[in-house]
Amino acid sequence: MSAESLPATDLRWVVCPVCHQPLESVGNIISCQGCGRRYPVLDGIPVLLADRVL
Ligand SMILES: [Zn+2]
Numbered sequence: 122m123s124a125e126s127l128p129a130t131d132l133r134w135v136v137c138p139v140c141h142q143p144l145e146s147v148g149n150i151i152s153c154q155g156c157g158r159r160y161p162v163l164d165g166i167p168v169l170l171a172d173r174v175l
Contacts, residue, residue: 135151135167135169137153137155137156137158137169138169138170138171139153139156139158139171140153140155140156140158141155142154142155142156143155144160144167144169146162147159149161149162150162151167151169158171
């Protein structure tokens with residue numbers, strides 16, 4: 122598993138499930154710009170479940 126940049130995950134339609142603010146891709150995680158939660162990306166797919174917060 123390499124840490125190189127993901128294929129551009131389109132996050133324009135994705136919001137944080139907790140605070141509904143925009144998200145941004147940071148390395149191989151997704152970071153919420155609102156509440157600061159971070160979500161894992163598994164196999165290129167953001168796992169935006171509140172109980173999977175890193
Ligand atoms: Zn949030």
